[in-house]
Amino acid sequence: MLHIAVTRLFRDRGVDVILPPKPTRKTLDLGTKYSPEFACFPFKLTLGNMIEALESGADAIFMPGGIGPCRFGYYDAIQNQILKGLGYHFTMGSAEDPDRLSDMLDLMKQVAGLRTKGALLKLFYLILVRLSILDYALKRYFYTKPREAIPNETDMVFRESVQLIDSSLSLPSLLRARLKTSSWFRKIALRPGVTPLRIGIIGELFMTVEPSANTGIDMRLARMGIEVWKSVWLSDWVNDRFRFKPFTRNQLKLSARYARPYLRFPSGGESMESVGKTVLFAKRGVDGIIHIFPFTCMPELVAQTILTKVQRDLDIPILTLIFDEHTAQGGIDTRIEAFIDLLERRRHSSTFASPISTHPNRG
DSSP states (O other): OHHHHHHHHHHHTTOOOOOOOOOOHHHHHHHHHHSOTTOOHHHHHHHHHHHHHHHTTOOEEEOOOOOSSSGGGGHHHHHHHHHHHTTOOOEEEOOSOTTSHHHHHHHHHHHHOOOSHHHHHHHHHHHHHHHHHHHHHHHHHHHHGGGBSSTTHHHHHHHHHHHHHHHOOSHHHHHHHHHHHHHHHHTSOBOTTOOOOEEEEEEOHHHHHOHHHHTTHHHHHHHTTOEEEESOOHHHHHHHHHOSSTTSOOHHHHHHHHHTTTOSSOOSTTHHHHHHHHHHHHHTTOSEEEEEEETTOHHHHHHHHHHHHHHHHHTOOEEEEEEOTTOOHHHHHHHHHHHHHHHHHHHHHHHTSOHHHHOTTOO
16 A cells, blocks of 8 residues: 555656566565575565566665664665675665654655655655555455445445545545545445454564565455454554544554553564554454464564463464465465354354353343
Protein backbone atom coordinates (compact mmCIF):
# COMPACT_ATOMS: atom_id res chain seq x y z
CA MET A 1 0.00 0.00 0.00
CA LEU A 2 2.88 2.40 0.66
CA HIS A 3 3.80 2.69 -3.02
CA ILE A 4 0.20 3.70 -3.81
CA ALA A 5 0.27 6.33 -1.07
CA VAL A 6 3.50 7.83 -2.39
CA THR A 7 4.00 7.35 -6.14
CA ARG A 8 1.38 9.60 -7.75
CA LEU A 9 2.01 12.44 -5.31
CA PHE A 10 5.71 12.45 -6.23
CA ARG A 11 5.03 12.15 -9.95
CA ASP A 12 2.58 15.05 -9.67
CA ARG A 13 5.54 17.10 -8.41
CA GLY A 14 7.81 16.10 -11.26
CA VAL A 15 9.70 13.30 -9.55
CA ASP A 16 10.45 10.38 -11.90
CA VAL A 17 9.52 7.49 -9.61
CA ILE A 18 10.63 4.07 -10.90
CA LEU A 19 8.77 1.21 -9.31
CA PRO A 20 10.69 -2.07 -9.42
CA PRO A 21 8.79 -5.13 -10.63
CA LYS A 22 6.55 -6.84 -8.13
CA PRO A 23 8.85 -9.00 -5.97
CA THR A 24 9.18 -12.57 -7.21
CA ARG A 25 11.38 -15.55 -6.53
CA LYS A 26 13.97 -13.94 -8.82
CA THR A 27 13.94 -10.83 -6.60
CA LEU A 28 14.59 -12.89 -3.49
CA ASP A 29 17.30 -14.95 -5.21
CA LEU A 30 19.08 -11.75 -6.27
CA GLY A 31 18.97 -10.35 -2.76
CA THR A 32 20.07 -13.62 -1.17
CA LYS A 33 22.99 -13.97 -3.56
CA TYR A 34 24.56 -10.71 -2.47
CA SER A 35 23.47 -10.52 1.18
CA PRO A 36 25.56 -11.48 4.22
CA GLU A 37 24.67 -14.86 5.68
CA PHE A 38 23.30 -13.27 8.88
CA ALA A 39 20.92 -10.95 6.99
CA CYS A 40 17.20 -11.42 7.62
CA PHE A 41 14.50 -12.04 5.04
CA PRO A 42 13.33 -8.38 4.63
CA PHE A 43 16.95 -7.30 4.02
CA LYS A 44 17.34 -9.84 1.22
CA LEU A 45 14.02 -9.05 -0.41
CA THR A 46 14.53 -5.27 -0.35
CA LEU A 47 18.10 -5.64 -1.64
CA GLY A 48 16.79 -7.67 -4.58
CA ASN A 49 14.17 -4.98 -5.17
CA MET A 50 16.90 -2.32 -5.21
CA ILE A 51 18.92 -4.23 -7.78
CA GLU A 52 15.86 -4.57 -10.03
CA ALA A 53 15.09 -0.85 -9.65
CA LEU A 54 18.67 0.14 -10.52
CA GLU A 55 18.59 -2.16 -13.55
CA SER A 56 15.36 -0.36 -14.58
CA GLY A 57 17.11 3.01 -14.56
CA ALA A 58 16.75 4.34 -11.02
CA ASP A 59 19.60 6.61 -9.87
CA ALA A 60 18.51 7.24 -6.27
CA ILE A 61 17.28 4.94 -3.49
CA PHE A 62 15.66 6.05 -0.27
CA MET A 63 15.60 3.72 2.71
CA PRO A 64 14.45 4.77 6.21
CA GLY A 65 17.01 4.12 8.92
CA GLY A 66 16.37 3.30 12.53
CA ILE A 67 17.71 2.85 16.04
CA GLY A 68 17.43 0.09 18.62
CA PRO A 69 18.02 -3.66 18.71
CA CYS A 70 16.38 -4.38 15.34
CA ARG A 71 18.86 -4.73 12.47
CA PHE A 72 16.66 -2.54 10.28
CA GLY A 73 18.73 0.46 11.40
CA TYR A 74 21.72 -0.94 9.50
CA TYR A 75 19.92 -1.75 6.24
CA ASP A 76 20.71 1.46 4.38
CA ALA A 77 24.43 1.49 5.23
CA ILE A 78 25.06 -2.18 4.43
CA GLN A 79 22.88 -2.23 1.30
CA ASN A 80 24.65 0.91 0.06
CA GLN A 81 28.05 -0.80 0.46
CA ILE A 82 26.86 -3.97 -1.29
CA LEU A 83 25.34 -2.13 -4.26
CA LYS A 84 28.34 0.18 -4.69
CA GLY A 85 30.58 -2.90 -4.57
CA LEU A 86 28.53 -4.41 -7.41
CA GLY A 87 29.33 -1.36 -9.53
CA TYR A 88 26.04 0.52 -9.37
CA HIS A 89 26.16 4.33 -9.40
CA PHE A 90 23.36 5.94 -7.40
CA THR A 91 22.56 8.12 -4.40
CA MET A 92 21.39 6.49 -1.16
CA GLY A 93 19.17 8.68 0.98
CA SER A 94 17.90 7.75 4.42
CA ALA A 95 16.27 9.13 7.56
CA GLU A 96 18.60 8.30 10.42
CA ASP A 97 15.74 8.42 12.91
CA PRO A 98 12.33 7.85 11.24
CA ASP A 99 10.66 8.78 14.54
CA ARG A 100 11.82 12.40 14.17
CA LEU A 101 9.75 14.68 11.94
CA SER A 102 12.81 16.73 10.96
CA ASP A 103 14.60 13.63 9.65
CA MET A 104 11.55 12.56 7.66
CA LEU A 105 11.18 16.05 6.16
CA ASP A 106 14.86 16.04 5.18
CA LEU A 107 14.28 12.73 3.42
CA MET A 108 11.22 14.18 1.67
CA LYS A 109 13.32 17.15 0.54
CA GLN A 110 15.84 14.77 -1.05
CA VAL A 111 13.04 12.91 -2.81
CA ALA A 112 10.76 15.71 -4.01
CA GLY A 113 13.19 18.60 -4.23
CA LEU A 114 10.85 20.88 -2.27
CA ARG A 115 12.52 23.69 -0.36
CA THR A 116 9.93 25.29 1.93
CA LYS A 117 8.91 23.62 5.16
CA GLY A 118 5.24 24.31 4.42
CA ALA A 119 5.37 22.45 1.11
CA LEU A 120 7.21 19.54 2.74
CA LEU A 121 4.70 19.30 5.57
CA LYS A 122 1.78 19.40 3.12
CA LEU A 123 3.26 16.60 1.01
CA PHE A 124 4.08 14.47 4.05
CA TYR A 125 0.58 14.96 5.46
CA LEU A 126 -1.06 14.00 2.15
CA ILE A 127 1.01 10.80 2.03
CA LEU A 128 -0.06 9.89 5.57
CA VAL A 129 -3.74 10.62 4.85
CA ARG A 130 -3.67 8.51 1.67
CA LEU A 131 -2.01 5.69 3.60
CA SER A 132 -4.63 5.91 6.34
CA ILE A 133 -7.55 5.72 3.87
CA LEU A 134 -5.94 2.79 2.07
CA ASP A 135 -5.66 0.95 5.38
CA TYR A 136 -9.28 1.84 6.14
CA ALA A 137 -10.39 0.25 2.87
CA LEU A 138 -8.39 -2.88 3.65
CA LYS A 139 -9.89 -3.13 7.15
CA ARG A 140 -13.38 -2.91 5.64
CA TYR A 141 -12.39 -5.60 3.16
CA PHE A 142 -11.27 -7.99 5.92
CA TYR A 143 -14.55 -7.53 7.78
CA THR A 144 -16.85 -7.74 4.74
CA LYS A 145 -15.24 -10.43 2.56
CA PRO A 146 -16.11 -13.47 4.74
CA ARG A 147 -19.70 -12.20 5.09
CA GLU A 148 -20.49 -11.18 1.50
CA ALA A 149 -23.68 -12.56 -0.07
CA ILE A 150 -22.58 -12.06 -3.69
CA PRO A 151 -19.23 -13.72 -4.46
CA ASN A 152 -16.38 -11.32 -5.29
CA GLU A 153 -18.46 -8.17 -4.78
CA THR A 154 -16.14 -7.13 -1.95
CA ASP A 155 -13.08 -7.59 -4.19
CA MET A 156 -14.61 -5.35 -6.84
CA VAL A 157 -15.46 -2.62 -4.31
CA PHE A 158 -11.97 -2.82 -2.80
CA ARG A 159 -10.29 -2.45 -6.21
CA GLU A 160 -12.48 0.54 -7.09
CA SER A 161 -11.76 2.12 -3.69
CA VAL A 162 -7.99 1.78 -4.17
CA GLN A 163 -8.24 3.30 -7.66
CA LEU A 164 -10.27 6.22 -6.32
CA ILE A 165 -7.81 6.86 -3.48
CA ASP A 166 -4.87 6.63 -5.87
CA SER A 167 -6.40 9.29 -8.13
CA SER A 168 -7.09 11.68 -5.21
CA LEU A 169 -4.21 14.16 -4.93
CA SER A 170 -5.64 16.83 -2.63
CA LEU A 171 -7.05 16.76 0.88
CA PRO A 172 -10.65 17.55 -0.18
CA SER A 173 -10.61 14.81 -2.83
CA LEU A 174 -9.15 12.36 -0.30
CA LEU A 175 -11.92 13.13 2.18
CA ARG A 176 -14.50 12.53 -0.57
CA ALA A 177 -12.75 9.25 -1.42
CA ARG A 178 -12.98 8.21 2.24
CA LEU A 179 -16.74 8.89 2.29
CA LYS A 180 -17.33 7.08 -1.01
CA THR A 181 -15.29 4.08 0.14
CA SER A 182 -17.36 3.84 3.32
CA SER A 183 -20.60 4.15 1.34
CA TRP A 184 -19.59 1.47 -1.18
CA PHE A 185 -18.72 -1.04 1.53
CA ARG A 186 -21.96 -0.36 3.45
CA LYS A 187 -23.97 -1.21 0.33
CA ILE A 188 -22.45 -4.70 0.00
CA ALA A 189 -25.06 -7.33 0.77
CA LEU A 190 -24.11 -9.57 3.71
CA ARG A 191 -25.26 -13.09 4.54
CA PRO A 192 -27.46 -13.03 7.63
CA GLY A 193 -26.33 -14.85 10.76
CA VAL A 194 -22.76 -15.50 9.58
CA THR A 195 -20.10 -15.60 12.30
CA PRO A 196 -16.78 -16.32 10.60
CA LEU A 197 -13.68 -17.53 12.35
CA ARG A 198 -11.50 -14.61 13.44
CA ILE A 199 -7.72 -14.86 13.20
CA GLY A 200 -5.28 -12.22 14.40
CA ILE A 201 -2.05 -11.70 12.47
CA ILE A 202 0.85 -10.43 14.56
CA GLY A 203 4.57 -10.08 13.99
CA GLU A 204 7.32 -7.99 12.46
CA LEU A 205 6.11 -4.92 10.54
CA PHE A 206 7.49 -5.70 7.08
CA MET A 207 6.33 -9.31 7.22
CA THR A 208 2.79 -8.38 8.25
CA VAL A 209 2.21 -5.61 5.68
CA GLU A 210 4.13 -6.80 2.60
CA PRO A 211 2.19 -9.44 0.59
CA SER A 212 5.25 -10.61 -1.36
CA ALA A 213 7.00 -11.38 1.94
CA ASN A 214 4.16 -13.24 3.69
CA THR A 215 2.73 -14.96 0.58
CA GLY A 216 -0.38 -12.76 0.79
CA ILE A 217 -1.55 -14.62 3.86
CA ASP A 218 -4.11 -12.04 5.00
CA MET A 219 -5.96 -11.83 1.67
CA ARG A 220 -5.93 -15.60 1.28
CA LEU A 221 -7.45 -16.06 4.74
CA ALA A 222 -10.17 -13.53 3.89
CA ARG A 223 -11.01 -15.41 0.70
CA MET A 224 -11.23 -18.62 2.74
CA GLY A 225 -13.99 -17.03 4.82
CA ILE A 226 -11.82 -15.90 7.75
CA GLU A 227 -12.11 -12.46 9.34
CA VAL A 228 -8.59 -11.06 9.69
CA TRP A 229 -7.42 -8.80 12.53
CA LYS A 230 -3.91 -7.30 12.25
CA SER A 231 -1.72 -6.16 15.12
CA VAL A 232 0.16 -3.57 13.04
CA TRP A 233 -1.12 -1.23 10.34
CA LEU A 234 1.39 0.98 8.59
CA SER A 235 -0.78 4.10 9.01
CA ASP A 236 -1.12 3.42 12.76
CA TRP A 237 2.62 2.76 13.04
CA VAL A 238 3.29 6.18 11.49
CA ASN A 239 0.52 7.84 13.51
CA ASP A 240 2.08 6.63 16.77
CA ARG A 241 5.11 8.71 15.86
CA PHE A 242 3.64 11.81 14.18
CA ARG A 243 0.03 11.98 15.46
CA PHE A 244 -1.54 13.02 12.16
CA LYS A 245 -4.74 11.26 13.35
CA PRO A 246 -5.13 12.96 16.76
CA PHE A 247 -8.34 11.10 17.67
CA THR A 248 -6.88 7.64 17.02
CA ARG A 249 -5.41 5.84 20.01
CA ASN A 250 -1.67 5.36 20.17
CA GLN A 251 -1.37 1.67 19.31
CA LEU A 252 2.07 1.20 20.85
CA LYS A 253 0.84 2.55 24.19
CA LEU A 254 -2.30 0.42 23.94
CA SER A 255 -0.18 -2.67 23.25
CA ALA A 256 2.17 -1.87 26.14
CA ARG A 257 -0.80 -1.67 28.51
CA TYR A 258 -2.05 -5.14 27.58
CA ALA A 259 1.46 -6.62 27.40
CA ARG A 260 2.47 -5.36 30.86
CA PRO A 261 1.84 -8.64 32.75
CA TYR A 262 4.19 -10.39 30.32
CA LEU A 263 6.54 -7.77 28.80
CA ARG A 264 7.33 -4.55 30.65
CA PHE A 265 10.01 -3.10 28.36
CA PRO A 266 10.23 -3.12 24.54
CA SER A 267 12.78 -5.49 23.06
CA GLY A 268 12.86 -3.78 19.66
CA GLY A 269 10.82 -4.00 16.50
CA GLU A 270 7.16 -4.86 17.02
CA SER A 271 7.70 -7.19 19.99
CA MET A 272 5.47 -5.06 22.24
CA GLU A 273 2.66 -5.02 19.66
CA SER A 274 2.95 -8.78 19.12
CA VAL A 275 2.52 -9.56 22.82
CA GLY A 276 0.06 -6.80 23.67
CA LYS A 277 -2.22 -7.29 20.67
CA THR A 278 -2.31 -11.05 21.27
CA VAL A 279 -3.65 -10.40 24.77
CA LEU A 280 -6.09 -7.80 23.44
CA PHE A 281 -7.30 -10.04 20.60
CA ALA A 282 -7.78 -12.97 22.99
CA LYS A 283 -9.87 -10.81 25.32
CA ARG A 284 -12.00 -9.70 22.36
CA GLY A 285 -12.79 -13.23 21.29
CA VAL A 286 -10.43 -13.90 18.39
CA ASP A 287 -10.31 -17.64 17.66
CA GLY A 288 -6.59 -17.91 16.98
CA ILE A 289 -3.35 -16.04 16.28
CA ILE A 290 -0.81 -16.39 13.46
CA HIS A 291 2.63 -15.05 14.42
CA ILE A 292 4.84 -14.30 11.41
CA PHE A 293 8.41 -13.04 11.38
CA PRO A 294 11.72 -13.48 9.52
CA PHE A 295 14.22 -16.11 10.54
CA THR A 296 16.66 -14.85 13.24
CA CYS A 297 14.53 -11.77 14.04
CA MET A 298 15.58 -11.09 17.64
CA PRO A 299 12.62 -8.93 18.77
CA GLU A 300 10.06 -11.45 17.53
CA LEU A 301 12.01 -14.38 19.00
CA VAL A 302 11.66 -12.63 22.36
CA ALA A 303 7.94 -12.19 21.71
CA GLN A 304 7.58 -15.84 20.64
CA THR A 305 9.07 -17.03 23.93
CA ILE A 306 6.67 -14.86 25.91
CA LEU A 307 3.69 -15.87 23.79
CA THR A 308 3.99 -19.47 24.97
CA LYS A 309 2.85 -18.28 28.41
CA VAL A 310 0.16 -16.02 26.92
CA GLN A 311 -1.14 -19.02 24.98
CA ARG A 312 -1.42 -21.11 28.14
CA ASP A 313 -2.91 -18.36 30.29
CA LEU A 314 -5.56 -17.22 27.81
CA ASP A 315 -6.17 -20.56 26.08
CA ILE A 316 -5.71 -19.17 22.58
CA PRO A 317 -4.08 -21.22 19.78
CA ILE A 318 -1.02 -19.57 18.20
CA LEU A 319 0.55 -20.69 14.93
CA THR A 320 4.14 -19.48 14.38
CA LEU A 321 5.34 -19.05 10.78
CA ILE A 322 9.02 -18.15 10.29
CA PHE A 323 10.05 -17.01 6.81
CA ASP A 324 13.35 -17.11 4.97
CA GLU A 325 14.49 -17.73 1.39
CA HIS A 326 13.82 -21.46 1.80
CA THR A 327 10.16 -21.08 2.80
CA ALA A 328 7.83 -22.91 0.40
CA GLN A 329 4.28 -21.85 -0.38
CA GLY A 330 3.03 -25.44 -0.07
CA GLY A 331 4.34 -25.82 3.45
CA ILE A 332 2.75 -22.55 4.55
CA ASP A 333 -0.61 -23.53 3.01
CA THR A 334 -0.58 -26.93 4.71
CA ARG A 335 0.08 -25.45 8.14
CA ILE A 336 -2.56 -22.76 7.72
CA GLU A 337 -5.20 -25.30 6.63
CA ALA A 338 -4.40 -27.53 9.60
CA PHE A 339 -4.61 -24.51 11.92
CA ILE A 340 -8.03 -23.52 10.55
CA ASP A 341 -9.25 -27.11 11.03
CA LEU A 342 -8.11 -26.92 14.66
CA LEU A 343 -9.98 -23.64 15.22
CA GLU A 344 -13.14 -25.00 13.61
CA ARG A 345 -13.04 -28.10 15.83
CA ARG A 346 -12.58 -25.91 18.92
CA ARG A 347 -15.56 -23.78 17.97
CA HIS A 348 -17.66 -26.85 17.20
CA SER A 349 -16.79 -28.49 20.52
CA SER A 350 -17.62 -25.31 22.46
CA THR A 351 -20.99 -25.08 20.67
CA PHE A 352 -21.95 -28.51 21.95
CA ALA A 353 -20.48 -28.09 25.43
CA SER A 354 -22.46 -29.12 28.50
CA PRO A 355 -25.44 -26.82 29.18
CA ILE A 356 -24.50 -26.84 32.86
CA SER A 357 -21.26 -25.01 32.08
CA THR A 358 -22.52 -22.67 29.37
CA HIS A 359 -26.04 -21.54 30.31
CA PRO A 360 -25.93 -18.22 32.23
CA ASN A 361 -28.77 -19.26 34.59
CA ARG A 362 -27.44 -22.72 35.51
CA GLY A 363 -24.55 -24.26 37.38
